[in-house]
Amino acid sequence: xxxxxxxxxxxxxxxxxxxxxxxxxxxxxxxxxxxxxxxxxxxxxxxxxxxxxxxxxxxxxxxxxxxxxxxxxxxxxxxxxxxxxxxxxxxxxxxxxxxxxxxxxxxxxxxxxxxxxxxxxxxxxxxxxxxxxxxxxxxxxxxxxxxxxxxxxxxxxxxxxxxxxxxxxxxxxxxxxxxxxxxxxxxxxxxxxxxxxxxxxx
Amino acid sequence: xxxxxxxxxxxxxxxxxxxxxxxxxxxxxxxxxxxxxxxxxxxxxxxxxxxxxxxxxxxxxxxxxxxxxxxxxxxxxxxxxxxxxxxxxxxxxxxxxxxxxxxxxxxxxxxxxxxxxxxxxxxxxxxxxxxxxxxxxxxxxxxxxxxxxxxxxxxxxxxxxxxxxxxxxxxxxxxxxxxxxxxxxxxxxxxxxxxxxxxxxxxxxxx
Numbered sequence: 001x002x003x004x005x006x007x008x009x010x011x012x013x014x015x016x017x018x019x020x021x022x023x024x025x026x027x028x029x030x031x032x033x034x035x036x037x038x039x040x041x042x043x044x045x046x047x048x049x050x051x052x053x054x055x056x057x058x059x060x061x062x063x064x065x066x067x068x069x070x071x072x073x074x075x076x077x078x079x080x081x082x083x084x085x086x087x088x089x090x091x092x093x094x095x096x097x098x099x100x101x102x103x104x105x106x107x108x109x110x111x112x113x114x115x116x117x118x119x120x121x122x123x124x125x126x127x128x129x130x131x132x133x134x135x136x137x138x139x140x141x142x143x144x145x146x147x148x149x150x151x152x153x154x155x156x157x158x159x160x161x162x163x164x165x166x167x168x169x170x171x172x173x174x175x176x177x178x179x180x181x182x183x184x185x186x187x188x189x190x191x192x193x194x195x196x197x198x199x200x201x202x
Numbered sequence: 203x204x205x206x207x208x209x210x211x212x213x214x215x216x217x218x219x220x221x222x223x224x225x226x227x228x229x230x231x232x233x234x235x236x237x238x239x240x241x242x243x244x245x246x247x248x249x250x251x252x253x254x255x256x257x258x259x260x261x262x263x264x265x266x267x268x269x270x271x272x273x274x275x276x277x278x279x280x281x282x283x284x285x286x287x288x289x290x291x292x293x294x295x296x297x298x299x300x301x302x303x304x305x306x307x308x309x310x311x312x313x314x315x316x317x318x319x320x321x322x323x324x325x326x327x328x329x330x331x332x333x334x335x336x337x338x339x340x341x342x343x344x345x346x347x348x349x350x351x352x353x354x355x356x357x358x359x360x361x362x363x364x365x366x367x368x369x370x371x372x373x374x375x376x377x378x379x380x381x382x383x384x385x386x387x388x389x390x391x392x393x394x395x396x397x398x399x400x401x402x403x404x405x406x407x408x409x
Contacts, residue, residue, distance in 0.1 A: 084291070185392065188392030
């Protein structure tokens with residue numbers, strides 16, 4: 001249990017998927033102008049990450065990993081090279097399913113997240129989390145916690161960026177740095193702030 | 203020479219390198235760009251892998267463009283790109299195992315790299331095969347130029363090395379010079395790329 005809490009804190013702060021591993025930058029940079037939309041997108045990413053990471057764990061464990069097909073009587077087969085294609089397919093499928101389920105049962109949530117869901121399929125944070133989960137050999141519980149933690153970390157980063165950008169509107173930025181340049185530098189400073197949490201050990 | 207400057211291929215290349223560089227101007231593909239720039243070597247390998255994928259996917263998709271049904275084009279594009287990425291990934295694992303370990307998941311993430319999808323969608327779907335191939339090549343090089351530029355400064359300032367060889371002489375260290383640890387960490391990459399954009403903006407403004 002302690003291990004899981006440690007992993008959670010680590011994936012939110014020190015190992016923040018955006019600020020330490022640079023994943024999900026594209027949508028982060030294009031959406032972080034408005035607080036409301038940033039929060040919506042952040043929630044949607046958290047939601048999808050929390051579902052796809054454990055789902056991909058199951059796919060990897062029972063279909064792809066070396067020897068995973070032992071239950072089907074084929075212990076020698078190693079399909080791990082197919083993980084890229086299968087993971088992206090699972091993610092695309094999951095996003096579709098999530099969209100339909102939300103649409104059916106919660107109109108309010110659908111209106112809030114709806115626009116962002118299709119965009120998420122190509123968000124590198126989602127595929128990245130699944131690939132990291134394989135590389136670091138997480139267990140099922142760990143991968144679920146890691147998915148939720150990374151999602152919350154991403155949400156935190158994009159929301160704080162949106163707030164900072166609102167303040168920055170009144171700042172006097174050098175001409176060449178306006179827009180993309182200053183955003184990158186602010187992100188850099190934010191990444192430094194998040195790294196301060198690396199002293200915490202649980 | 204003048205003739206060469208007027209060809210479409212030249213225009214495509216110069217555009218991808220300067221006026222609409224995928225990273226610094228279109229803000230595409232940063233996702234995977236920053237993590238591999240701690241060392242020049244990994245940045246170079248990553249650029250080559252991406253150039254290969256984007257050029258070949260442009261070529262394949264341009265050849266297929268009349269046969270791909272409009273509605274399922276995204277799926278077809280992803281399938282083509284994913285196949286090429288797997289080839290690149292397996293190649294790196296077989297011939298450059300150490301570097302492939304260092305690049306870890308980032309080669310796989312070329313699939314979701316916006317540059318590749320973007321070029322396939324906007325250019326290769328509407329242009330003949332050779333020009334699409336050149337366009338992909340040019341965009342890969344444009345991406346690589348920023349990547350290697352950032353990696354050059356990060357490795358030089360952060361570790362005093364280039365391609366793993368010591369460049370800053372020992373006498374500097376004896377005189378009190380110190381490596382800049384910040385450059386090796388994630389924030390260094392963000393700040394470096396911000397400064398690069400600034401530099402490029404200032405240089406291009408004169409034109």
